[in-house]
Amino acid sequence: xxxxxxxxxxxxxxxxxxxxxxTLTTMAGTVLAAAAExxxxxxxxxxxxxxxxxxxxxxxxxxxxxxxxxxFGVLYYLMSKKALxxxxxxxxxxxxxxxxxxxxxxxxxxxxxxxxxxxxxxLAGARAEAQGVIAQAxxxxxxxxxxxxxxLNADIAExxxxxxxxxxxxKEQALANIRAESTGIVRDITGRLAGVDVDQAQADAAVxxxxxxxxx
Amino acid sequence: MDxxxxxxxxxxxxIVLGGYDVSFTNSAFFMVVAVAAIYALLxxxxxxxxxxxxxxxxxxxxxxxxxxxxxxxxxxxDAKPYFPFVFSIFMFVLIGNMIxxxxxxxxxxxHIIVTFALAATVFVFVTILxxxxxxxxxxxxxxxxxxxxxLAPILIPIxxxxxxxxxxxxxxxxxxxxxxxxxxxxxxxxFTVMMISGLGALGFVTGLIPLAINVALTGFxxxxxxxxxxxxxxxxxxxxxxxxxxx
Numbered sequence: 001x002x003x004x005x006x007x008x009x010x011x012x013x014x015x016x017x018x019x020x021x022x023t024l025t026t027m028a029g030t031v032l033a034a035a036a037e038x039x040x041x042x043x044x045x046x047x048x049x050x051x052x053x054x055x056x057x058x059x060x061x062x063x064x065x066x067x068x069x070x071x072f073g074v075l076y077y078l079m080s081k082k083a084l085x086x087x088x089x090x091x092x093x094x095x096x097x098x099x100x101x102x103x104x105x106x107x108x109x110x111x112x113x114x115x116x117x118x119x120x121x122x123l124a125g126a127r128a129e130a131q132g133v134i135a136q137a138x139x140x141x142x143x144x145x146x147x148x149x150x151x152l153n154a155d156i157a158e159x160x161x162x163x164x165x166x167x168x169x170x171k172e173q174a175l176a177n178i179r180a181e182s183t184g185i186v187r188d189i190t191g192r193l194a195g196v197d198v199d200q201a202q203a204d205a206a207v208x209x210x211x212x213x214x215x216x
Numbered sequence: 217m218d219x220x221x222x223x224x225x226x227x228x229x230x231i232v233l234g235g236y237d238v239s240f241t242n243s244a245f246f247m248v249v250a251v252a253a254i255y256a257l258l259x260x261x262x263x264x265x266x267x268x269x270x271x272x273x274x275x276x277x278x279x280x281x282x283x284x285x286x287x288x289x290x291x292x293x294d295a296k297p298y299f300p301f302v303f304s305i306f307m308f309v310l311i312g313n314m315i316x317x318x319x320x321x322x323x324x325x326x327h328i329i330v331t332f333a334l335a336a337t338v339f340v341f342v343t344i345l346x347x348x349x350x351x352x353x354x355x356x357x358x359x360x361x362x363x364x365x366x367l368a369p370i371l372i373p374i375x376x377x378x379x380x381x382x383x384x385x386x387x388x389x390x391x392x393x394x395x396x397x398x399x400x401x402x403x404x405x406x407f408t409v410m411m412i413s414g415l416g417a418l419g420f421v422t423g424l425i426p427l428a429i430n431v432a433l434t435g436f437x438x439x440x441x442x443x444x445x446x447x448x449x450x451x452x453x454x455x456x457x458x459x460x461x462x463x
Contacts, residue, residue: 060225060327063238064327064333066233067248068324068333076300076301079307084300087277091277093265
């Protein structure tokens with residue numbers, strides 16, 4: 001219970017308590033001492049109050065009240081002015097320490113969370129960046145591949161065409177050669193077999209006709 | 217063998233002040249002892265101001281918080297300024313009762329004049345408090361809210377009497393409990409002694425019965441010693457609440 005001992009009000013109320021006790025002591029003391037005078041033979045000390053309760057012997061009342069007022073007054077003074085503020089101070093110091101430590105812990109936790117968030121943010125940034133780089137690289141490779149593919153295709157087609165052209169030329173050449181050779185052979189054969197010298201043009205035409213026939 | 221002998225008041229120094237005999241007696245001696253013990257416990261307890269309290273400091277803090285909670289729960293938050301008063305009452309009665317549990321000591325709370333003076337102090341304190349706080353409005357306390365005005369002639373005397381009887385019931389409760397308990401202890405102890413002296417060897421056996429009862433009663437007396445201090449201070453708190461709120 002902190003702030004239990006508000007200084008100003010406490011001083012006021014210690015006054016009230018003291019006044020209560022003082023009033024009471026005077027009142028009771030007067031009344032009871034008067035009563036004690038009416039019972040003069042009931043004195044305290046070694047002699048027993050004949051049969052009665054010692055508590056009801058009025059001769060004891062003034063001393064009891066006097067010492068109660070004195071000791072209780074001192075107790076109240078010591079408690080309110082010295083002892084209780086010290087205990088309150090210790091309790092408040094502990095409470096303060098605990099709440100301070102808790103606040104510090106909360107603050108550190110907040111800081112740690114902020115750092116964690118920052119780390120996660122930069123991690124996500126790095127990840128996105130990496131993804132971008134990968135995508136870019138993939139796109140580059142793809143484009144490169146396509147270009148090379150096209151280049152290759154064009155190259156192949158070119159070579160194919162060249163090859164086909166040379167094949168056709170060779171074929172033409174071969175056919176021409178065959179014709180020429182065939183004409184020579186035909187003239188030679190007819191010369192040797194029939195003894196007829198077929199002239200060049202005639203033989204040529206005949207070979208051409210046969211070749212034409214076969215090709216057809 | 218007189219079980220009431222323990223309540224006898226013996227002067228240690230004769231003092232006469234203004235015609236009154238205010239000798240320093242065995243009762244006064246134990247009042248001083250109680251105050252010294254309470255002060256020593258609290259001041260020595262928190263002397264180190266440790267963050268983690270030791271045994272004595274825990275005890276001092278426990279008493280403080282116990283009474284602080286008592287005041288807060290029973291007298292309300294406005295009662296904070298009267299905490300030292302209730303604390304003094306509680307500790308004085310508690311330590312007074314507990315000192316009485318030590319053999320050969322004197323229980324000053326078993327004297328009606330002491331408990332009555334304490335209760336009357338509470339009564340005067342609470343009444344002054346209510347008068348300062350509410351002025352003449354305080355007297356409306358004796359007329360319960362909502363009661364028909366025709367009943368006032370009956371209700372007001374009843375309320376006044378019950379108010380004025382507070383210190384009487386407060387003091388007699390404590391005094392009677394302490395006196396009865398301590399007398400019982402002495403009576404049963406006396407039985408044991410009488411059996412031994414009267415029955416000889418057999419008395420040592422039968423004397424065990426009142427001795428066993430005495431052991432149980434001693435434990436019970438410790439409970440009563442605490443409980444009566446608690447009741448005394450809880451009622452003080454309730455009276456303070458009445459004074460503050462006039463319900």
